[in-house]
Amino acid sequence: MSLEPMTPAAVAGFDHVIDLDAGALPELIAGLLADARAAARQDRLAAERRVREAVELVQREGKRLLDGVRPMPLTGGLAPWQVRRVDAHLAAHLDAPVKVSDLAALVRLSVSHFSRAFAVSYGGGAREHIIQRRLDRARQMMIETNEPLGQIAAACGFADQAHFSNRFRRAFETSPLAWRRLHQRGQEPSIAAADAAFA
Structure with a gap:
């Protein structure tokens, strides 16, 4: 018709x-x-x-x-007390393995519920967030201390310096040594030489 x-x-x-x-x-x-x-x-x-x-x-x-449809506000994230507890736990344990299941138990949620709520609250997955926190701490240590990169890698929870360097390059498109040279002044020559050997 x-x-x-x-x-x-x-x-x-x-x-x-x-x-x-x-x-x-x-x-x-x-x-x-x-x-x-x-x-x-x-x-x-x-x-x-x-x-x-x-x-x-x-x-x-x-x-x-x-x-008439309006975007709904984000709901389903972690409660403020849960965010504080997760942040405190990560700050205290970045030098050790951190499991998502441990974080979920810490805030009394199942792993799947925790993962969804974490993504809403933090804007991404827990594993990626943990790696970013470790990299942030490593950058702070590279600027504020003269520790060799191997020790910084261990202090920030990376398996070894190669793992740290790999993650750092992926995140910042440069090596930890090059980044450190650019951002740290007055570095002792022996520390720089030790870092260069492992970069």
């Missing part, structure tokens, strides 16, 4: 439904289509009019409903 553009009179026939809520829309459309099916046996023009009304209603009200 070919649908012709609706006349202003036909549109006016169902303008009273502009303030529909989403729950009433399917029932109204079903009613229009049922009327169209019933009218098709007796009056083909009336049937076409009802189908056009249904199409127009879907287009108009669907757009209105979609335009």
